[in-house]
Amino acid sequence: MPEGIVQPMPAEAQARLLAPRTDEVRLLACSGILGYGFTEAAFRRAIEMGMHAIGCDGGSMDPGPYYLGEGIPFVSRKAMKRDLALMLEGAITKQVPLLIGSAGGGGGTPHLAYTRAVLEEIAAERGYRFKLALIESELSKDYLKAKVRAGAVTPLGPIAEMTEQTVEESHRVVAMMGVEPFQQALRQGAQVVLAGRASDAAIYAALPTMQGYDPGLAWHLGKIIECAGAVVRPKIGQDCVIGRLRADHFLIEPGHPDKRCEKIRIAAHTLYENPSPYELVEPAGTLDTRACSYEQVDARTTMVAGSRMRHAARYTVKLEGVRKLGFRSMFMAGIRDPGLIGQIDEFTAGVRAKVAEETAAMGIAERDYRLVFRTYGRDAVMGTLEPERGELPHELGLMVECLARDEEQSRAVLAKARYCCLHNDFPGRLCISGNLAFPFSPSDISVGSAYAFSVWHVMELDDPLEPFPITMIDVGG
Amino acid sequence: MWGADAVARLKDLARVIRSKNAGALLVTLDVMFADEATYRRVRDSGAINAADIARRYGLSHNQVSVIPYDVAQAIKITIPRAHPSGDPLDSDVYGAQQHAPLLTIEVP
Numbered sequence: 001m002p003e004g005i006v007q008p009m010p011a012e013a014q015a016r017l018l019a020p021r022t023d024e025v026r027l028l029a030c031s032g033i034l035g036y037g038f039t040e041a042a043f044r045r046a047i048e049m050g051m052h053a054i055g056c057d058g059g060s061m062d063p064g065p066y067y068l069g070e071g072i073p074f075v076s077r078k079a080m081k082r083d084l085a086l087m088l089e090g091a092i093t094k095q096v097p098l099l100i101g102s103a104g105g106g107g108g109t110p111h112l113a114y115t116r117a118v119l120e121e122i123a124a125e126r127g128y129r130f131k132l133a134l135i136e137s138e139l140s141k142d143y144l145k146a147k148v149r150a151g152a153v154t155p156l157g158p159i160a161e162m163t164e165q166t167v168e169e170s171h172r173v174v175a176m177m178g179v180e181p182f183q184q185a186l187r188q189g190a191q192v193v194l195a196g197r198a199s200d201a202a203i204y205a206a207l208p209t210m211q212g213y214d215p216g217l218a219w220h221l222g223k224i225i226e227c228a229g230a231v232v233r234p235k236i237g238q239d240c241v242i243g244r245l246r247a248d249h250f251l252i253e254p255g256h257p258d259k260r261c262e263k264i265r266i267a268a269h270t271l272y273e274n275p276s277p278y279e280l281v282e283p284a285g286t287l288d289t290r291a292c293s294y295e296q297v298d299a300r301t302t303m304v305a306g307s308r309m310r311h312a313a314r315y316t317v318k319l320e321g322v323r324k325l326g327f328r329s330m331f332m333a334g335i336r337d338p339g340l341i342g343q344i345d346e347f348t349a350g351v352r353a354k355v356a357e358e359t360a361a362m363g364i365a366e367r368d369y370r371l372v373f374r375t376y377g378r379d380a381v382m383g384t385l386e387p388e389r390g391e392l393p394h395e396l397g398l399m400v401e402c403l404a405r406d407e408e409q410s411r412a413v414l415a416k417a418r419y420c421c422l423h424n425d426f427p428g429r430l431c432i433s434g435n436l437a438f439p440f441s442p443s444d445i446s447v448g449s450a451y452a453f454s455v456w457h458v459m460e461l462d463d464p465l466e467p468f469p470i471t472m473i474d475v476g477g
Numbered sequence: 478m479w480g481a482d483a484v485a486r487l488k489d490l491a492r493v494i495r496s497k498n499a500g501a502l503l504v505t506l507d508v509m510f511a512d513e514a515t516y517r518r519v520r521d522s523g524a525i526n527a528a529d530i531a532r533r534y535g536l537s538h539n540q541v542s543v544i545p546y547d548v549a550q551a552i553k554i555t556i557p558r559a560h561p562s563g564d565p566l567d568s569d570v571y572g573a574q575q576h577a578p579l580l581t582i583e584v585p
Contacts, residue, residue: 064563157502268549
């Protein structure tokens with residue numbers, strides 16, 4: 001049972017939030033990813049300094065297409081709840097907004113629902129009352145097809161042009177919002193904003209750009225703090241980072257009293273996961289860091305100035321989408337036989353042919369599945385680019401995976417591949433009882449549905465709010 | 478003993494040689510140095526150049542971007558991925574282990 005209902009943020013606190021700028025706006029980035037954690041010491045110290053908003057990025061496409069496709073986070077529910085509970089407590093007790101971007105990782109409709117359920121569970125347990133804004137970012141096929149027909153979608157890098165067929169074949173597509181939907185949610189009185197896929201930096205740029213702070217500095221600050229602990233030393237796990245934005249510069253310091261933010265790490269952060277350290281493309285324009293200066297003001301704090309935002313002629317949002325390929329199963333086993341290691345490519349080619357013959361007899365054609373052999377210890381990471389591919393190891397990790405229409409077919413083909421790998425003959429074979437060392441039983445593992453990125457594009461928008469509908473909810477009310 | 482004039486390998490000069498996705502279609506490699514003198518030595522030697530990187534990664538030189546970044550004493554290299562992240566033939570979803578071909582770059 002809740003101990004007592006905590007009152008929502010009062011109107012005057014809300015009004016202060018929307019007022020034009022004062023001397024400084026202080027923003028807290030709790031963790032690089034919601035669920036990656038942060039120390040309570042850092043969080044509490046930051047909160048006591050007086051933050052104007054608490055933020056956390058929930059997402060990334062780095063873990064690959066699966067999580068967007070499947071509609072689930074790549075962090076555990078327990079970890080997400082732990083982080084959210086502290087952040088929500090901070091926001092409620094200090095009466096400041098909490099902004100979460102890319103909820104649930106991928107930011108799709110199921111990701112948003114998942115994160116909302118965790119948030120409402122915490123609120124119910126603690127008796128919190130607040131206005132929640134949910135901002136959707138998953139696109140319907142009809143909406144996206146109309147954009148494709150209008151010529152509003154273009155590739156972002158080396159990928160094919162989007163067609164209506166691309167849209168039809170995609171399983172889930174999200175658009176990455178800028179600051180405008182966050183600002184709209186705050187204007188509508190939200191204390192907690194749970195946003196779908198969002199630019200990481202937009203979470204933090206939203207409030208200051210609404211209050212009239214310089215957009216170049218606001219976006220640059222957002223970009224530096226969105227990965228939170230990445231710019232904090234010593235680097236032990238994730239942790240909170242504070243950004244303090246002023247009229248002509250900003251300061252970055254760690255939440256934790258015993259940690260520091262060094263000038264070179266702050267400067268180096270624009271290298272991270274970007275093709276260029278000088279240009280960061282955001283929806284309304286490009287952040288240009290060429291004229292930036294970085295200065296160590298004390299042992300723990302770095303000052304940055306000179307960031308510029310060059311406004312783009314057209315407002316664009318990034319699109320991310322995946323299509324479903326089928327189902328993947330795999331096994332991994334060790335090979336310690338030098339004779340087999342020396343002819344592994346010929347051997348796996350033989351296995352492939354034999355599997356095709358066996359599966360045909362079960363009514364599964366070779367074109368209906370994809371069998372992949374990965375030779376760890378030789379070239380599984382770099383493939384033909386491996387500089388030391390010619391040097392044979394004494395031990396090889398053979399991973400065999402099968403991608404097929406569904407789990408039944410995938411496992412049926414994989415089982416045949418397992419048998420053939422274990423028992424097929426090869427020239428000079430001495431150990432005739434089995435070719436593989438399996439580390440455990442069962443050997444065959446159902447990995448899950450397999451997805452691939454089908455959409456990595458940008459879409460022009462006339463209205464930055466258009467594909468991001470906002471729903472206001474009274475939590476605990 | 479070899480002096481500052483001897484040829485050295487990049488792995489012995491850099492503090493960080495890292496690789497990571499820059500989105501699902503590109504990999505970006507950052508070579509970072511502990512001191513400005515070493516950074517300038519490598520930057521000014523031209524040892525890290527698009528033609529050589531292209532050869533090491535099986536690309537053409539116009540697919541490779543090399544950007545020196547003085548304020549962080551770093552050189553950034555960006556290349557297209559052989560397969561999009563997580564595609565059936567991809568081998569490195571995060572693009573986090575694509576740096577090995579850089580380790581042996583020789584710096585005069």
